Amino acid sequence: MSLRLVESRTHVVAVEKGRVTGTIGVLAQPGRVGLVFPPELDRASPAVPGALIDAAIRRLEQAGAAFAQLTLPLEDSPQAELFLQHGFSLLTDAAVLQRSLNSPLPPSARSLQSIRCDPVDDADTLGDLIRRINQGTLDCPELDVLRTPADLLAAHRAHSMNGRARWWRFEDDGNDVGIVLGTTAEDDDAWEILFFGVVPEQRGHGFGRILLTRFLENATGETGLVRAGMDVRNAFVESVYEDRGFVETGRFRVWVHPLAAPA
Template sequence: PDADTVREVCLCIPGAGRTGMFFTSEPGSREAADELGSLIDHVCRSLEGIILAQCLLAEHETRALQAFKRGGFTSIGQLSYLRRPMPRRAADVPGDTALPDGVTCDTWRSGDDGDLMEALQRSYEGTLDCPELCGLRPIEDVLESHRATGEFDGRTWWILRERGRPVGAMLFNAMKTQGAMELVYMGTAPEIRGRGIGSRLLARGLKAIAGRAEASVTCAVDHRNEPARRLYARYGFVPTAERTACIRALPGA
């Protein structure tokens, strides 16, 4: 083939928290997938300042998945993308919001990042939601990524505490271009799981954002996380898409 002919394309878009999202052309054959995989690997080795490379592939992109694996990526499973209508009124959201004695839920305030990062770290213990991501980045980078998703507003971020200790978080950001509020993250520490607190936390969040101008509320969940999928279904979330998530850790230097 002509050395000047473009056969495969790989694009990495740097993101907050030292991440990079990869997009590629669709290889037309197994041989093209191998060639694209070599290109992906070359791009990864050439990057600076990125420590986590990511891609999200649709079900039909089987050759692209082959290419990313050839390029050093690991598949961490299926992500289910969920959506429900924005509640018109708080009263439209079912479920109890009362928390057990000693458990509080407060909106984020300036100076709360330390508690929030502790809450995030605690919520990763025994998580069923993409556990392969745990420990791949400093928690400061993770928080930066959450804050940079859509439009950050501390009034729609909550920290859960039990007797003053951070034990969970729920973070909503506005996605203006999509006309949606995204539940960027929700998780709790092991010691408060199994007590119905996650359901009450989600009810609180949906009631708090009810009546906003955005048309819908969205989130993504690991398909393996059955408890979370059941919880979201109870609150009216329905699947809209599936993607295969793949990652590759990079040195970042």
């Protein structure tokens, strides 16, 4: 059997006997994140799926990615088994949430100072806040050994350029409380929450709910819908979202393949 792999900007293509029998999507993203997509096959030989996955991993390693990430439907066991055989492991299930802004917002019990942030000009301040917030995080903590706060900030910034950033940090009497980093969705007029959290020394005072309410207030008038995603293991943030009127609209399974330690 003659199997040849050809690379394009976004895919690795398998060619057998002059015919394309399989493709796999692979993208190196800012923040040293690599995205891999399930292979698409057309009368391929048994060796093709594994060869495509291995080629995608090599490509991301060469690009300097810290890890490869794959998302699959919860019920897609055959694809999951294939990726397990090639170095991927289950990270978690993720929930997709949304809140319509047509219904009233709960009042904020406490006033906080909100400061609009720029993804580039305020990078140092935001990077430090992300580092502090990630201490003891319940959102995919396994990834913290693979990526740095700077990596995480770069990934969020990539989704927020060209005027799309909806980023705020919050203070209480001059003391840091937390941040909410959002962006306008590419496919519709919704806003999406990329990251939000409270610094460790301010936890336990209800600030998470206040931050989320303030973000929703800022969104009102600009959009009618706010979306978010969360690690389903994080019961606390789930309760915060639920308390602020978010509803779950779907779930998917997240798989990862470690590639390198933080730079």
